[in-house]
Amino acid sequence: MSTLPPEPLVLVPGLLCDEAVWAHQIAALSPRHPVIVPDCTRFDRLEAMAAHILATAPPRFAIAGHSMGARVALEVWRQASGRVARLALLDTGVHPPSPDEAEKRQVMLDISAGHGMTALADAWLPPMVAPGRLARDGALRAALYAMVERMSPAIHRAQIAALLHRRDAAPLLPQIACPVLVGVGEHDQWSPPSQHHPIAAAIPGAHMTIFADSGHMAPMEAPDAVTAALAVWLQHA
Numbered sequence: 001m002s003t004l005p006p007e008p009l010v011l012v013p014g015l016l017c018d019e020a021v022w023a024h025q026i027a028a029l030s031p032r033h034p035v036i037v038p039d040c041t042r043f044d045r046l047e048a049m050a051a052h053i054l055a056t057a058p059p060r061f062a063i064a065g066h067s068m069g070a071r072v073a074l075e076v077w078r079q080a081s082g083r084v085a086r087l088a089l090l091d092t093g094v095h096p097p098s099p100d101e102a103e104k105r106q107v108m109l110d111i112s113a114g115h116g117m118t119a120l121a122d123a124w125l126p127p128m129v130a131p132g133r134l135a136r137d138g139a140l141r142a143a144l145y146a147m148v149e150r151m152s153p154a155i156h157r158a159q160i161a162a163l164l165h166r167r168d169a170a171p172l173l174p175q176i177a178c179p180v181l182v183g184v185g186e187h188d189q190w191s192p193p194s195q196h197h198p199i200a201a202a203i204p205g206a207h208m209t210i211f212a213d214s215g216h217m218a219p220m221e222a223p224d225a226v227t228a229a230l231a232v233w234l235q236h237a
Contacts, residue, residue: 010063010064012065049162063086066092075169086181086234086236089183127190130187180206
């Protein structure tokens with residue numbers, strides 16, 4: 001009796017993140033699933049990021065996105081739903097930009113442009129993780145800083161432009177028919193659990209999980225829990 005080969009897994013990093021955000025998941029899941037981490041840093045629209053993924057991905061695949069990467073994953077589904085075998089949305093949102101979002105994001109853009117990426121990490125990272133986590137977890141702090149420092153003000157500017165031009169993705173949710181995981185850090189201050197409950201409720205059959213003791217950077221803060229949730233999702237019929 002033949003079995004289908006494991007689906008390739010596309011892991012999409014979020015704002016100012018690269019494959020390091022998925023390091024634990026890559027190590028744990030790649031022995032069974034071919035893992036692809038796309039580089040979308042040269043694009044300034046979510047639609048272009050999604051098109052790039054579709055141009056380089058296998059014909060059919062599972063896709064998981066973190067933060068901005070989850071918005072990209074939803075756009076991938078919008079552009080080519082028939083190619084998406086399953087979808088995971090972590091620490092994210094589906095709403096369009098708020099009236100004051102551009103002004104708030106400009107504060108961070110001014111820091112990266114005027115003072116560099118380390119200064120941006122100093123301002124941006126503390127609320128991105130569980131309270132006090134950076135002070136007590138030196139390894140996590142070093143990994144997060146190194147990841148942000150690998151970016152540039154130009155990449156930051158392009159990714160913020162993509163986010164500020166995003167469309168309302170909520171109308172897509174009831175149409176999604178593949179297995180869906182919605183996950184969020186318990187202490188995510190940027191996109192809290194309360195923002196994820198209606199997302200999961202709007203997608204037929206979606207499973208939602210909350211990662212304990214984690215903030216917005218759940219794949220790095222709660223790596224075992226995130227990997228376990230993705231492993232179950234990958235086996236969902």
